[in-house]
Amino acid sequence: MTSIAVPRPRGRTALARTLAFGRHHILTFYSFLFFAYLMLPIAIVIAFSFNHPTGNFNYVWQGFTWDNWRYWDGVPGIRSAIVLSLEIALLASLVATALGTMIALALVRYGFRGRGTTNILIFLPLSTPEIVLGASLLTLFLNLNVIFGFWTILIAHVMFCISFAVVTVKARLVGFDRHLEEAAMDLGANEWRTFQKVTLPLTAPAILAALLLCFAISIDDFVVTYFNSGSKVTFPLFVWGAARVGAPPQVNVIGTAIFIVAVTAMLFNVLYQRRREVRA
Amino acid sequence: MNFFHRHRGLTPYLLLAPGVAWLAVFFLVPLGFLAYQSLQSGNIDFGYAFTWSWGNYWHAIRDYRPQFVRSLEYAGIATVFALVISYPVAYWIAFRGGRWKNLLLLFIVAPFFVTYLIRTLAWETILSDNGFVVHTLQHLHVLGPGGRLLATSTAVVTGITYNFLPFMALPLYVSLEQIDGSLIEAAEDLYASKLQAFLRVTLPLSLPGVVAGTLLTFIPAAGDFINAQLLGSPENHMIGNVIQSKFLELTDYPAAASMSFILMAGILVAVAVYARIVGTEQLTGTAV
Numbered sequence: 001m002t003s004i005a006v007p008r009p010r011g012r013t014a015l016a017r018t019l020a021f022g023r024h025h026i027l028t029f030y031s032f033l034f035f036a037y038l039m040l041p042i043a044i045v046i047a048f049s050f051n052h053p054t055g056n057f058n059y060v061w062q063g064f065t066w067d068n069w070r071y072w073d074g075v076p077g078i079r080s081a082i083v084l085s086l087e088i089a090l091l092a093s094l095v096a097t098a099l100g101t102m103i104a105l106a107l108v109r110y111g112f113r114g115r116g117t118t119n120i121l122i123f124l125p126l127s128t129p130e131i132v133l134g135a136s137l138l139t140l141f142l143n144l145n146v147i148f149g150f151w152t153i154l155i156a157h158v159m160f161c162i163s164f165a166v167v168t169v170k171a172r173l174v175g176f177d178r179h180l181e182e183a184a185m186d187l188g189a190n191e192w193r194t195f196q197k198v199t200l201p202l203t204a205p206a207i208l209a210a211l212l213l214c215f216a217i218s219i220d221d222f223v224v225t226y227f228n229s230g231s232k233v234t235f236p237l238f239v240w241g242a243a244r245v246g247a248p249p250q251v252n253v254i255g256t257a258i259f260i261v262a263v264t265a266m267l268f269n270v271l272y273q274r275r276r277e278v279r280a
Numbered sequence: 281m282n283f284f285h286r287h288r289g290l291t292p293y294l295l296l297a298p299g300v301a302w303l304a305v306f307f308l309v310p311l312g313f314l315a316y317q318s319l320q321s322g323n324i325d326f327g328y329a330f331t332w333s334w335g336n337y338w339h340a341i342r343d344y345r346p347q348f349v350r351s352l353e354y355a356g357i358a359t360v361f362a363l364v365i366s367y368p369v370a371y372w373i374a375f376r377g378g379r380w381k382n383l384l385l386l387f388i389v390a391p392f393f394v395t396y397l398i399r400t401l402a403w404e405t406i407l408s409d410n411g412f413v414v415h416t417l418q419h420l421h422v423l424g425p426g427g428r429l430l431a432t433s434t435a436v437v438t439g440i441t442y443n444f445l446p447f448m449a450l451p452l453y454v455s456l457e458q459i460d461g462s463l464i465e466a467a468e469d470l471y472a473s474k475l476q477a478f479l480r481v482t483l484p485l486s487l488p489g490v491v492a493g494t495l496l497t498f499i500p501a502a503g504d505f506i507n508a509q510l511l512g513s514p515e516n517h518m519i520g521n522v523i524q525s526k527f528l529e530l531t532d533y534p535a536a537a538s539m540s541f542i543l544m545a546g547i548l549v550a551v552a553v554y555a556r557i558v559g560t561e562q563l564t565g566t567a568v
């Protein structure tokens with residue numbers, strides 16, 4: 001801030017300083033406890049991916065083994081479930097991000113009739129419980145005699161991803177300098193070329209963020225998929241089915257693998273942004 | 281420039297069309313079908329017919345009142361817990377995170393890249409009868425010798441609180457991060473104590489985040505059935521469990537559809553009451 005620094009008119013007593021110091025550290029200490037709490041279940045998931053369970057239930061530590069990682073697809077059905085989840089997540093995030101980016105552009109750039117209504121339409125799916133989203137889509141498909149399977153899952157995933165894509169892209173577009181586009185047009189670029197050469201490169205980070213977010217939401221979705229999958233099994237559905245008879249440790253292996261990939265991707269993103277900030 | 285100006289009026293609609301159409305056909309229209317289904321009567325073998333059967337709603341409330349109440353109760357308690365647990369951390373990251381802010385945020389989000397169901401199964405392990413949490417609590421005589429956590433409401437609320445935590449923590453962080461530090465300094469310059477400055481400046485300014493976080497946590501939590509299924513017993517089942525089994529196991533579509541609408545209505549009422557308490561301005565402020 002550019003406000004003028006006014007010297008503080010009061011001296012801080014030693015007691016106040018000690019208290020402030022103490023409070024500062026209580027908060028830090030608490031935050032570390034909080035992070036430990038957040039990580040506890042994840043640590044369990046990772047640890048039990050190396051467990052060597054004797055019975056059906058992978059709840060009690062029995063012994064260390066690499067076997068679950070070596071034979072990660074050693075459980076019938078797990079491989080096809082992962083493949084289906086990846087396919088759906090990839091397609092759904094691409095479609096939803098494309099549609100969402102277009103909506104975000106329209107909302108931020110243009111004043112038009114129906115803007116408020118559109119905002120509400122975007123906001124509604126975010127504020128509807130997943131079970132209602134899944135159930136209503138199920139009744140639509142049932143009443144139209146649609147066969148449940150790959151396409152119904154994809155339709156559902158695109159539907160609940162669009163709003164997230166809009167919100168993500170919109171947030172970055174708001175702080176976007178329109179003069180850059182006007183400059184391009186003044187220099188003789190037409191609208192499409194301006195979009196290609198100026199708008200798209202500048203919004204690329206937002207679009208990438210939306211893609212990743214949609215991918216993560218899609219690959220993790222259980223409820224809506226459960227209602228609209230028919231006999232198809234995605235990875236979360238596989239876990240659900242397996243949980244009833246005792247989830248095999250391979251489930252933990254896949255969970256850990258997804259976790260590591262996602263965290264690595266995000267870590268790179270954070271470090272990349274940090275470097276850009278330092279350079280700027 | 282000519283091209284641009286001539287088509288200006290049409291461009292936004294062209295940009296909107298595909299996405300809005302998708303949401304209309306696969307979100308709004310299905311809600312209509314759900315409403316239509318909720319007023320039907322009959323059974324799966326002879327087919328359902330639309331008969332303005334409002335009785336579905338009455339029967340749902342009469343037969344499943346405990347599950348409805350439990351859903352709002354569990355979701356409400358979990359939301360309060362999430363708020364209390366994550367506010368100090370959001371504050372810490374926003375005001376003391378410095379150059380580590382993004383990394384710390386990553387730590388908050390990271391656990392949620394482990395599939396929801398696997399996370400919940402991990403809680404099943406943590407809270408299980410021979411886990412260290414139960415042993416410790418038995419040792420401290422908080423739990424009786426045969427006392428357990430799994431299959432209790434405590435386990436379900438624990439699971440819900442954990443599973444929706446980032447929905448609370450991130451909006452809190454965003455609103456705290458936007459607070460202009462000089463406002464707090466000004467309050468202190470005007471002889472407010474740290475506590476007064478927090479209560480009079482920081483807390484009110486972070487209210488949009490509190491409201492957004494509360495809604496983003498409460499709404500999905502009220503419709504959840506995974507935690508109750510995996511961590512609770514049938515006595516802890518929420519309305520989501522009933523809707524799920526009516527739809528997918530008992531194929532009693534009209535009953536399940538009417539329950540979905542009652543759930544939505546219950547959430548709306550809860551949100552409206554909440555809005556009265558915190559003020560509508562805050563609520564609409566976060567909506568856009």
